[in-house]
Amino acid sequence: MPAEDAQIPLLSPMSRDLRSPSPPPSTDASDVKAFEATSVVDVPSSVSSAEPAATAIPSPSYMVALLAVCASISGFMFGYDTGYISAALVQVKDDLSHRYLTNGDKEFITSATSLGALLGAVLGGMSANAIGRRGVLLVSNVIFVVGTIIQLAAKTVWTMIAGRFVMGWGVGCASLIAPLMISELAPAKYRGRLIVVNGIMITGGQLVAYFINWGLESVKHGWRVSVGLCMVPAVTQFVLFWFLPDTPRFYVMNHNLDKAKQVMRKIYKNPTEAFVEAQVNEMVASNSKVPGDNPWQQAWNSVRIVHTNPANFRALILACGLQGIQQFTGFNSLMYFSTTIFEALGFDNPTATSIIIAATNFVFTIVAMCIIDIVGRRRILLWALPIMMAAMIVSAIAYHYIGISFHDDAVDIAAGNIHGWGIVIIMMMVMFAGSYAIGIGTSAWTGVELFSDVNVRSVGGMYATCTNWAGSLVIASTFLTMLVNITPTGTYALFAALCAVSFLFIFFLYPETAGLELEETSSLLQDGFGVKKARQLRKQRRRQRQNTHDNA
Structure with missing residues (x-):
């Protein structure tokens, strides 16, 4: 074995290397400082890369898929919200405040959800360790329904904005917890694909919303029907999760090992007791006690630890960077305003035209699910981002030759060849x-797996999700203004430049995590961003699996 490979120990599924018991909770600054210095997960060295696991890993059961799909209903809610508002901005006509919507109205209505979601993500991140991942989802469902009811009753623009803001709180909580919950449930072999299920539900929700809006286009107040249907997924998820458990890692974090083992027996097919014990022990080993007398103090200390522990801070840069790339490369400008744009370009049925974009997003997200754990997140991103950049450059050129200019409440077109x-x-x-869906649209939600400790993972996810919604807020509140002030050509050229910067970020900083256990990924960032270390670790993991297969 090459010396460079031998230097990186692997976590074995059967490893029983445990840390010393955690000391009693404390809020002393010295205790927090001590935790900050030691909270990186020490990868047990008892199993070398050539050593086979003692027992074959059992296959996941239907319960993994059930929990992943139920958690991903949050993604459907998120996607449906994005999809219905695109057409509603055109279909609402003078139904609010007895006047047609201005560009400013459209930006306020659209961005209100993003602002609410930004605050909701903070609420979800700070409470996920206190009331559980499942508990946060149940609360988010209630908030989502309340926001929907306010929109249904809206008679003025500002009431509509208020309803969108309240709904945003629920969307923000749910968009944080769904990928976190899936990453904590899924075996390494399937983790990327199961997280992509959430992406499929997001794009599926967008597509369903576009089709519903298309069908209701000629119905008076049809946009209110599409708003009311928002309650269906929220109520469905609430009922399902009322009867389903939380993640094993949450139960371990709260010292309920019996419940953690019970869930482990459900998410694997016929696991041996030795396997269940080893998996739970591995979670215990990676679960450092955060100082604090209660869950809320511990949550605040977790915020400090994310910033002061070098490995966690690198994970924070990557997780937030991925979410920033997802937003600032411009995709949500399409989702929020595609109907408005296609109407300005003179298409007879702009809602139907927008379905083409939503359908492409949906189909390529399914493709991503099939290949993400085989090809790898990093490689896909390095292929997808240049294609996204090229598409934006050509779009900028096309807008230039059309000669289209946007004003506050009107559009001027100079060229005669607008159709071509x-x-x-x-x-x-x-x-x-398509490139977005197969790349950053799905990979951005995997960034939470890089945090070194389950106690700070929800806080890290909170920061990442807040970055996502902050970016969404910026795009939603400025896109139409950008079209007016720097022209469509300048706007899309800016998005192309941001795609180029994003490519450099991925190339130099983002390590490949496909095929690694959740506890292994956290070891990558101890001494740097781990791009080279990830390649070595994945080689060793493949070699170990091959040895296990040969010795079976």
């Missing part, structure tokens, strides 16, 4: 949406 260039723009948007 309009087709080019649709083709580029399809290419952009």
Whole structure:
């Protein structure tokens, strides 16, 4: 074995190397400082890369898929909200405040959910360790329904904005917890694909919303029907999770090992007791006690630890960077305003045209689910981002030759060949949406797996999700203004430049985590960003699995 490979110990599924018991909780500054210095997970060295696991890992049961799908209903809610508002901005006509919506109205209505979601993500992140991942989802369902009811009753623009803001709180909580919950449940072999299930539900929700809006286009107040249907997934998820458990890692964090073992027996097919014990012990070993007299003090100390522990801070940079890339490369400008854009370009049925973009996003998200754990997150991103950049550059050129200029409440078109260039723009948007869906659209939600300790993972996820919604807020509240002030050509050229910067970020900083156990991924960032270390660790993991297979 090469010396460089031998230097990186692997976590074995059967490892029983445990840390010393954690000291009693404390809020002393010295205790917090001591924890900050030691909270990186020490990877047990008792199993070398050539040593086979003592027992074959059992296959996951239907319960893993059930929990993943139920958690991903949050993604459907998120996607449906994004999809219905795109068409509603056009279909609402003078139904609110007895006047047609201005560009400012559209930006306020759209961005209100993003602002609420930004605050909701903070609420979800700070309470996930106190009331559980499942508890946060149940609360988010109630908030989502309340926001929907306010929108249904809205008679003015500002009431609509208020309803969207309240709904945003629920969306923000749920968008944080769903990928976190899936990452904590899923075996390493399937983790990427199961997290992509959440992405499929997001894109599926968008597509369903577009089809519903298309069907209701000629129905008076049809947009209110599409708003009311938001309650269906929220109520469904609430009922399902009322009867389902939380994640084993949450139970371990709260010292309920019996419940953790009970859930482990459900999420694997016929696991041996030795396997269950070893898995729970491994979670215990990676679960350092955060100082604090109660869950809320511990949550605040977790915030400090994320910033002061070097490995966790690197994970924070990567997780937030991925979410920033997802937003600032411009995709949500399509989701929020595609109907408005296609109407401005003169398409007879802009809602139906927008379905093409949503369908592309949905189909390529399914493709991502099939290949993400085989090809790897990093490699896919390095292929997808240049394609996204090229699509934005061609779109900028097309808008230039159309000669389109946006004003506060009107659109001027100078060129006569708008139809031909309009087709080019649709083709580029399809290419952009497909590349986005297969790449950053799904991979951004895997960043939470890089945090070294289960106690800080929810806080790290909170920061990442807040970055996502902050970016969404910026795009939603400025996109139409950018079209007016720097022209569509300048806007899409800016998005192309941000795609280029994003490529450099992934190339130099983002390590490949496909195929690694959740506890292994956290070891990558101890001494740097771990791009090279990840390659070595994945080679060793493949070698170990091959040895296990040969000795079976």
